[in-house]
Amino acid sequence: MKYLDLAMNAAESLGAEYADIRIQKTTDETVFLQNLSLKHVESSVLEGYGIRVFKDGAWGFAHNHVFSDEAVLATVQKAFEIATLSAKVNRKKKLRLSPERSYIASYRTLLQIDPFRVPIQEKVDLMLEVNRILMAHEGIRRAVFYLIQHKDEKLFASTLGTRLDITHQFIDPVITATAVNDSDSQSRTFDEGGRATGWEWVLSLDLPEKAKHIAEEALMKLNAGTLGPEERRTLILDPNHLGLTMHESVGHPTELDRVLGWEADYAGISFATPEKLKNYRYGSEIVNFVGDNTLAEGLATMGFDDDGVPGQKWHIIKDGILNEYGSTRDTALEIGLEYSRGCNRATYYYDQPINRIPNLYLLPGTQPLTPGELIADTEEGVYIQGRGSFSIDQHRVNFQFGGDFFWEIKNGKLHRPLKKILYRSNNPEFWNACDAICDDRYWRPFGVVNCGKGQPSQTARMTHGAAPARFRNIRVGGSQ
Helix, strand or coil: CHHHHHHHHHHHHHCCCEEEEEEEEEEEEEEEEECCEEEEEEEEEEEEEEEEEEECCEEEEEEECCCCHHHHHHHHHHHHHHHHHHHHHCCCCCCCCCCCCCCEEEEECCCCCCHHHCCHHHHHHHHHHHHHHHHCCCCEEEEEEEEEEEEEEEEEEECCCCEEEEEEEEEEEEEEEEEECCCCEEEEEEECCCECCCHHHHHHCCHHHHHHHHHHHHHHHHCCECCCCCEEEEEEECHHHHHHHHHHHHHHHHEHHHHCCCCCCCCCCCCCCHHHCCCCECCCCCCCEEEECCCCCCCCCCCECCCCCECCEEEEEECCEECCCECCCCCHHHHCCCCCCCCEECCCCCCCCEECCCCEEECCCCCCCCHHHHHHCCCEEEEEECCCCEEECCCCCEEEECCCEEEEEECCEEEEEECCEEEEEECCHHHHCEEEECCHHHCEEEEEEEEEECCCCEEEEEEEEECCEEEEEEEEEECC
16 A cells, blocks of 8 residues: 555655554454344444654554545654654653564464354344353343454555465353242353454354253352352363463563563553573473464464564463563564564554563473362362352452353362352462363363553453362452
C-alpha cells in the first residue's frame, strides 16, 4: 500500500531516528445465547493506522482513520511533534532501541475453515443444541453460550526497511451451566480460553457431549460439601486452572516494563527485579517456564510483534531460577539485553504498542506420570479444575485463587466433590512447593483473551499451558 512508503519517507525527512506505521483492520463477531433465546449477534469492524516516531530518546504516537495522502502526512507530523515535545519534558531519561534488522515477510493464522465464513445460522444451531442439552438436566436454570471471533489484518512498515503483511485470528466458545436449588446456586463453565485456529477446532470439541458433563458437574457442585477452615494442604491443579495462576504470578511479574517500574497504575509493578536475574529461586528445580511466540495456535503467535521483531522461544524460568523477561525494543537495553524478545503488542490501530505477556507455559515433567498416578500418590489434598476468582497484590507477590470445580482427595482417591474453595500463597512459596508435574502426554494449552493493561486500557491475548501439577503445604480452605 502506498501509504506505507509515504509515511516512512515523511518521517525520515522530518529527522526521525526511527518510525513505523501499522495499518490495521480488526473484525469482531460475538454471538450470545441465553437458555434457548438468542440475545444478540454483534459484528464490528475498526480500521485505521497508528504511526510511531522515535526522536531524541522519546516516542511520539498518533493515529487516524482517514486514508488520504494529506491525512497520513498530518499524522506523521503530529507523531513527530509529540516525540519532540516528549524528549524536552524528559531530558534526563532517554530511551534507547535495541538493534533489529529489516524483514519482508507475511504471516497467516493456519486454519481450515474460516469462522467468519460459517453462516450465523449454523453457529446458532450448534449453540441451541448445546443449551438444550444443558437445560434438559433438572436443576439447571440458566445456560449461557458465548461465541467470540476476532481477526486482525495488519500492514506494517518501518524506516528499517521492514514490510510485513499479517493476518491473525482466534475463536473462543464459552459455555456455562448454572444449577439452582432452594438454598444455593453454582455454575460450571467450559472455556478453553480461545485458540488461534478455525471453525474446525470448534467442531472437534464435540460441544454437545461437553455440555452433558458441564451440566452434571454443575449439579454435583450445587450439592457438594465444603472444606472447612483454612489449613496447610496439598493441591493438585489442572492445566486450565494453572493457566490463570501462571498468568498472574509469572506472566505479569516478568513483563520487563513492569519490572522496570514503567507500568504501575494498572495492577502494579513487580518483585522480580533485575538484580534477581540468574540467581533468584522462583520455583523448585522442576519448574521451567518458557516464553514462546512461535507456539502453534498460540494467541500471541503472530509472526512478528508491533516493533517488527520476529516471534521467539526462550526460558523465563529455568530449573526454578529467574532467567529472563518478556522484553521490547525500548526495554531490552535497560538491563543489558542485546535484543528484544518481541513482546510489544497493541490491541487496535489507535493503541500504542506496550510490553505484553508472551505465550507462556510450564514445561511438563520429564518422568512418566499420569494424573491418576499423581492423585494415587497423594494421601490427602484438594484437586482444582478450571478457573475462578483471583486476587494479587501490587508487587505480584501475595495472591489468592479460586477455581471452577473441586475434589477432596483422600487415601489417594477422589473422595467427594467440593465447592467454595480458595487457596492463598505467595511468590516464591507457591512455585517452590511444586514437587511433581505430569508428563508431556497430559500437557494442554489454554488461552487468555482479556488481559488488561495500560492507561488507557488495552486488552491482549496469549496462550498458557501446563500438565497437572502438585503443590505441597499450601493454605487451602473454604470460602463463604
